[in-house]
Amino acid sequence: MKNRHKKLALIVLVVAAIGIAAALVLNAFNSNLVFFFSPTQVANGEAPTSRAFRIGGLVEQGSLKRQANGLTATFVVTDTAKSIPVTYTGILPDLFKEGKGVVAEGRIGSDGVFRATQVLAKHDENYMPPEAASALEQAQKAQKTLVE
Amino acid sequence: MIPELGHFALIVALLLALTQAILPLYGAQRGNLTLMAVARPAAQGQFVFVALAFGCLAYSFLTNDFSVLNVAKNSFSQLPEVYRFTATWGSHEGSMLLWVLILGFWSTAVSVFSRHLPEDMVARVIGVMGLISVGFLAFLLTTSNPFERLLPAAVDGNDMNPLLQDWGMIIHPPMLYMGYVGFAVAFAFAIAALLSGKMDVAWARWSRPWTTVAWAFLTLGIMLGAWWAYRELGWGGWWFWDPTENASFMPWLAGTALIHSLAVTEKRGAFKAWTVLLALIAFSLSLLGTFLVRSGVLSSVHAFATDPARGAFILGFLAVIIGGSLVLYAWRAPKMITGSGFTWFSRESLLLANNVILVAALGSVLLGTLYPLLMDAMGLGKISVGPPYFNSVFVPVMAPALFLMGIGPLARWKEASLPDVVTRLKWALGVALAVGLLLPLTLGGFKPWASLGFFLAAWIALSVLAGLVDRLKHGQGSLMNKLSTLPRGFWGMQLAHFGMAVGVAGIAVVANFQTERDVRMDVNSYAELAGYTFTFRGTTEHEGPNYRASRGTLEVSQNGKQVATLHPEKRTYNASGMAMTEADIHPNIYRDIYVAMGERLNDQSGAWTVRLFYKPFINWLWFGAVFMMVGGFLAASDKRYRIALRRSEAPKNIALQGA
Numbered sequence: 001m002k003n004r005h006k007k008l009a010l011i012v013l014v015v016a017a018i019g020i021a022a023a024l025v026l027n028a029f030n031s032n033l034v035f036f037f038s039p040t041q042v043a044n045g046e047a048p049t050s051r052a053f054r055i056g057g058l059v060e061q062g063s064l065k066r067q068a069n070g071l072t073a074t075f076v077v078t079d080t081a082k083s084i085p086v087t088y089t090g091i092l093p094d095l096f097k098e099g100k101g102v103v104a105e106g107r108i109g110s111d112g113v114f115r116a117t118q119v120l121a122k123h124d125e126n127y128m129p130p131e132a133a134s135a136l137e138q139a140q141k142a143q144k145t146l147v148e
Numbered sequence: 149m150i151p152e153l154g155h156f157a158l159i160v161a162l163l164l165a166l167t168q169a170i171l172p173l174y175g176a177q178r179g180n181l182t183l184m185a186v187a188r189p190a191a192q193g194q195f196v197f198v199a200l201a202f203g204c205l206a207y208s209f210l211t212n213d214f215s216v217l218n219v220a221k222n223s224f225s226q227l228p229e230v231y232r233f234t235a236t237w238g239s240h241e242g243s244m245l246l247w248v249l250i251l252g253f254w255s256t257a258v259s260v261f262s263r264h265l266p267e268d269m270v271a272r273v274i275g276v277m278g279l280i281s282v283g284f285l286a287f288l289l290t291t292s293n294p295f296e297r298l299l300p301a302a303v304d305g306n307d308m309n310p311l312l313q314d315w316g317m318i319i320h321p322p323m324l325y326m327g328y329v330g331f332a333v334a335f336a337f338a339i340a341a342l343l344s345g346k347m348d349v350a351w352a353r354w355s356r357p358w359t360t361v362a363w364a365f366l367t368l369g370i371m372l373g374a375w376w377a378y379r380e381l382g383w384g385g386w387w388f389w390d391p392t393e394n395a396s397f398m399p400w401l402a403g404t405a406l407i408h409s410l411a412v413t414e415k416r417g418a419f420k421a422w423t424v425l426l427a428l429i430a431f432s433l434s435l436l437g438t439f440l441v442r443s444g445v446l447s448s449v450h451a452f453a454t455d456p457a458r459g460a461f462i463l464g465f466l467a468v469i470i471g472g473s474l475v476l477y478a479w480r481a482p483k484m485i486t487g488s489g490f491t492w493f494s495r496e497s498l499l500l501a502n503n504v505i506l507v508a509a510l511g512s513v514l515l516g517t518l519y520p521l522l523m524d525a526m527g528l529g530k531i532s533v534g535p536p537y538f539n540s541v542f543v544p545v546m547a548p549a550l551f552l553m554g555i556g557p558l559a560r561w562k563e564a565s566l567p568d569v570v571t572r573l574k575w576a577l578g579v580a581l582a583v584g585l586l587l588p589l590t591l592g593g594f595k596p597w598a599s600l601g602f603f604l605a606a607w608i609a610l611s612v613l614a615g616l617v618d619r620l621k622h623g624q625g626s627l628m629n630k631l632s633t634l635p636r637g638f639w640g641m642q643l644a645h646f647g648m649a650v651g652v653a654g655i656a657v658v659a660n661f662q663t664e665r666d667v668r669m670d671v672n673s674y675a676e677l678a679g680y681t682f683t684f685r686g687t688t689e690h691e692g693p694n695y696r697a698s699r700g701t702l703e704v705s706q707n708g709k710q711v712a713t714l715h716p717e718k719r720t721y722n723a724s725g726m727a728m729t730e731a732d733i734h735p736n737i738y739r740d741i742y743v744a745m746g747e748r749l750n751d752q753s754g755a756w757t758v759r760l761f762y763k764p765f766i767n768w769l770w771f772g773a774v775f776m777m778v779g780g781f782l783a784a785s786d787k788r789y790r791i792a793l794r795r796s797e798a799p800k801n802i803a804l805q806g807a
Contacts, residue, residue: 006490010500013504014504017504017508020508020545024540024545027540028541029533031536033537034533034534035529035530035531036529036530054532069668070668071757089666090666091744092746092747094382094727095726095727
């Protein structure tokens with residue numbers, strides 16, 4: 001094969017590979033990006049009802065309840081301004097505690113209850129998930145502007 | 149006194165690193181042999197002083213010197229001795245020190261095993277490694293001094309993160325860093341070649357064994373990380389596409405492309421510019437990995453250290469190293485002469501396809517890892533890119549590469565005959581197709597992804613066999629004689645490819661046929677999973693060296709026969725009060741039975757939530773990675789590299805050897 005042909009073949013190969021990869025990436029990106037919303041945003045109806053998203057904040061004190069099978073838990077996630085009830089079936093992570101930060105992924109039901117498919121494990125006692133921290137921060141900012 | 153000695157040793161090491169960087173590089177440019185001769189002793193001296201600093205830090209940890217901030221933050225008097233030692237690199241500061249220590253180790257290795265390389269090459273390689281070392285030592289001394297004192301001293305330490313108190317974590321970071329930093333050698337060789345303008349085949353032969361060894365260490369390091377996550381996080385998962393995992397996986401993908409591209413450059417003199425670029429990319433990604441994990445930009449399970457000043461330093465360092473090397477590349481690369489040509493179907497073209505696919509896969513991982521960070525940095529909202537994205541992109545992109553892996557080793561250089569390869573591989577294709585279609589049925593139903601995985605695994609394994617048979621047909625003498633004359637490079641490649649087949653088989657089974665249950669278990673009640681019966685015998689309180697634990701007892705039986713008694717624990721660590729799940733596993737070659745404790749439900753009844761897993765073929769993953777690693781070491785020990793070293797004094801021999 002001549003040098004020119006070789007180069008052409010190379011370019012075609014590279015372009016084809018990039019094209020396939022790009023198509024796969026865009027397709028997968030569209031369906032698998034998970035956006036984050038704070039409880040206030042969810043309460044205001046900004047969150048999508050048709051797809052999964054993440055919420056974060058603090059687990060409200062005294063809100064954790066378990067059903068008799070021991071596996072389904074309900075709790076309330078708050079950013080101190082608004083609160084969203086959450087249900088989750090499964091074993092909660094080691095660091096899940098009332099009054100501590102939490103991030104949950106799932107869908108919101110028509111009854112306003114967030115059905116979590118995943119409650120994220122964060123592996124440090126003093127660690128606040130950045131999503132939860134930003135939700136609290138935004139709620140505090142909003143409250144300040146209201147007071148003023 | 150000892151911490152101050154360590155601090156002083158670090159300063160001396162920095163001065164030696166500056167010497168190691170400046171004098172040999174200047175000498176090489178000027179052709180001054182005296183200055184070039186500084187390279188070896190400076191590198192070895194630097195290593196001695198970094199090792200001294202590391203020893204001082206380890207001593208502070210072992211003797212519980214809580215007047216050292218780093219020790220007070222990351223250790224604890226009740227911590228077992230072995231973890232007090234590993235806590236030396238459990239912290240941010242300590243892990244950076246480990247990084248420099250390993251860089252010193254590699255530099256010293258280069259200085260010892262480079263007796264037959266041209267002096268200017270050695271001077272440049274060691275000089276570039278000195279420059280990298282300067283950056284990291286300056287980083288340690290200015291932003292992350294591991295010897296900082298705490299006055300007054302703490303009464304006791306905060307303890308090591310309980311998750312790190314595991315022997316998978318003892319060896320994971322050193323192995324991972326051996327890989328990361330090993331690519332610094334390939335990087336230094338590439339920069340040295342660009343600086344000298346001598347981009348010959350000898351260059352590829354020199355840097356090839358180093359790159360292969362680094363790759364082998366990185367393979368082991370990643371595997372140990374996955375193994376640790378599997379055992380220690382209590383979720384039974386071994387790969388989460390977490391950014392820190394991707395951070396180590398991206399250099400591995402680039403390194404895998406590099407060792408294949410180096411083969412073409414060494415044997416055929418082709419792909420020179422591309423090989424050099426890959427060497428730059430592999431090390432840049434290693435630095436990026438260090439930056440991602442250590443600057444605190446990630447919100448992930450591994451990112452313990454958080455400090456923006458450090459992030460700014462590493463980012464600046466990253467910009468200098470990557471930017472500088474790419475500018476040098478843009479300036480010098482056009483002058484490289486391409487080697488001989490090849491046809492569309494040849495080993496070269498197949499390895500080219502391998503490289504294109506690996507780089508495409510690398511790009512998809514890079515995008516998924518950095519995109520959320522960029523969105524967040526630009527204030528466009530918080531998003532996460534989870535495992536579904538990576539699985540749906542990575543698997544289809546890599547599948548063709550795995551298929552080509554079966555053909556490549558059997559294709560000839562320059563021009564291969566397609567009918568000939570078809571003749572030699574058609575039986576393998578037939579058997580692999582049969583395995584792919586039929587095996588899932590015996591495991592519990594047809595699943596397309598499982599079929600694809602089995603097909604590819606069988607295809608690669610059979611083609612390894614075909615390659616061996618092919619080599620044994622040619623040559624003279626008895627079978628044993630032929631076997632013993634096959635070069636180690638050949639065995640290494642085949643073993644690594646076989647390891648890939650074993651790993652792919654493991655992934656295909658465990659990803660498609662694992663089962664799990666979260667159940668409530670009362671004392672003496674039982675639950676069933678995958679044909680096994682788990683009977684819960686309650687928990688007992690248990691006292692560990694630095695924790696208290698509720699230790700469960702579960703009897704596992706199959707068809708009425710006792711299989712195992714497992715003791716998973718729920719621990720509470722004394723210093724931090726942190727709770728942790730310690731799973732218990734009954735392994736064998738076909739499956740793991742994995743049990744983790746959830747929560748105590750009711751103090752009167754003693755019932756717990758328990759998580760049960762059946763993980764078929766999971767251990768094949770670890771075996772596969774170990775085969776790949778051993779294959780890498782075997783290939784790097786091929787005697788032709790040692791012969792090449794001796795001949796390098798007369799470069800014209802190598803030019804003749806190319807064919």
